[in-house]
Amino acid sequence: MNKNKLKQLWAEGKPTINGWLSIGNAFTAEIMAAQGYDSIGIDLQHGAVDYQTALVMLQAMRASAVVPIVRVPWLEPGIIMKALDAGAYGIICPMINTAGQAAKFVSYLRYPPLGSRSFGPTRANFSAGANYSAEANGEILAFAMVETGEAMDNLDAIARTPGLDGIYVGPADLTFSLAQGRLTPAFDREEPEMIEALQKILTACKSAGIRAALHCGTPEYAAKAAGWGFDMTTVSNDVRMLAGAAETNVKRYRSLIGELSAGTPTQKGGY
Numbered sequence: 001m002n003k004n005k006l007k008q009l010w011a012e013g014k015p016t017i018n019g020w021l022s023i024g025n026a027f028t029a030e031i032m033a034a035q036g037y038d039s040i041g042i043d044l045q046h047g048a049v050d051y052q053t054a055l056v057m058l059q060a061m062r063a064s065a066v067v068p069i070v071r072v073p074w075l076e077p078g079i080i081m082k083a084l085d086a087g088a089y090g091i092i093c094p095m096i097n098t099a100g101q102a103a104k105f106v107s108y109l110r111y112p113p114l115g116s117r118s119f120g121p122t123r124a125n126f127s128a129g130a131n132y133s134a135e136a137n138g139e140i141l142a143f144a145m146v147e148t149g150e151a152m153d154n155l156d157a158i159a160r161t162p163g164l165d166g167i168y169v170g171p172a173d174l175t176f177s178l179a180q181g182r183l184t185p186a187f188d189r190e191e192p193e194m195i196e197a198l199q200k201i202l203t204a205c206k207s208a209g210i211r212a213a214l215h216c217g218t219p220e221y222a223a224k225a226a227g228w229g230f231d232m233t234t235v236s237n238d239v240r241m242l243a244g245a246a247e248t249n250v251k252r253y254r255s256l257i258g259e260l261s262a263g264t265p266t267q268k269g270g271y
Contacts, residue, residue, distance in 0.1 A: 001128050001135035004089050006039055006067050006232070010211060015226040018069070018213070020237035021057060022047035028238055029057035033064035041069040041234065044079065045094050051082060055123065058087045062127055069141070075101055077108040081117055084109065087127040090141030092168045097150040099157035106163035109142045114163060141165045143213060146201055147173035155201065159208035166211030166231070169201055187217035202229050 009016050016038035021029055024047065033040050040061055042054050049057070058068050069090040070083040080091055093105045107115040114137050121132050128136070144158060147170035151158065159167060171194070172185035178197060189195065198214065205212035206229065213232035216222040217240070222233035236244075 001130065001132050001139055004067060004139040004141065005065075006090070006141065007139070009038060010231055015230065016232045017222065018232050018234040019066075020215075020234050022049070022237050022239045023242075024049035024053040024057070026053075026056045026060040030060040030063070032238055033061040033066045037066050039067035039069050039090070039232070041071055041092060042088075043071050043237070044083070045071050045073045047071075051079070051086075054083070055086045058123070058127070062087075069143075075105055077116070080105075080108045084117070084136075084140060085121045085124055087124045089128075089139065090143060090165075092143040092145060094145045094170065095147065095151075095173075096144035096158060097148055098154050099161055102144050102158045102161035102164055105144055106142050106161060109140055110137050110163060141211075143168040143211075145170050147171075148177040150177075152178070152197065152200070155204045156208070159204040159210060164210055166213055167201055167205050168213040168215070168232075169198065170215055171198075172215075187215060188221040198225075199228070 006016055019032050019035070019037040019040040020043060021032060021040060022043045029040070029042070042049060042057055044051070044054060054070065061068055067089050068087060069092060070088040071092040071094065072079045072083055075093055075096065080093070083091060091109055096102050096105060108117060109115060111117045111119065111133065119133065124132055142164050143166045144164055145168050146152065146155060146158065171187050171189055174197060175183050175189060175194060176185045178193065183191065189198070202212050211231040212229065213234070214225045214230045215234045216225060217236055219235050222235045225233050
């Protein structure tokens with residue numbers, strides 16, 4: 001089986017950068033995968049992506065050799081197993097609030113005797129290489145999302161769940177839950193209470209010997225998080241980057257047109 005490059009990079013002490021796909025389109029996935037990310041996540045929870053589209057997105061990403069990750073909609077064994085059978089090398093599961101839920105999540109990712117995953121890796125048999133059944137348990141990453149007050153109360157127990165590879169922080173929902181409406185959900189938190197929560201999660205992960213990942217809005221914040229010790233940071237997503245680049249171009253165009261309009265007409269009536 002092809003080795004998980006994220007595990008290799010982390011073993012070398014290197015932080016990794018993860019891309020994020022919310023647009024259900026294979027060409028978008030192909031473009032993003034060619035930009036140098038270490039891994040790319042496909043968002044089945046909040047993204048405009050269904051399973052069949054995710055499958056062709058995984059196919060489109062294969063040529064760039066990025067590590068393919070899928071965020072599933074919820075803690076449900078069917079979609080977790082189908083995402084793995086489609087070729088995902090990691091699963092991010094939202095709203096893991098207890099150690100019991102984390103244990104269920106891990107079991108859905110692992111073949112017996114370590115879990116209850118059903119065998120039938122339809123595409124993974126081809127995309128992941130030979131000997132998949134024997135090696136998948138050791139290569140597939142399980143990331144539980146900690147994003148509620150309840151999860152924070154159970155943080156240490158979640159982090160110490162056998163077989164869990166890491167905790168993935170969703171700062172928007174975490175802010176929603178911890179701030180109780182006092183703060184608008186967003187990335188790149190600077191409030192002391194949110195920084196304290198992130199540091200607490202990081203400490204729990206390091207203590208349990210698992211990886212810590214954080215969803216960020218900017219490369220500057222992602223680099224800062226890597227400096228704190230986060231092993232993987234996601235920087236923005238395809239939707240935000242497309243909107244941001246388009247907005248920048250339109251504003252620049254309007255500005256230039258405004259400058260031209262304020263100029264002196266030529267003798268021919270032009271500018």
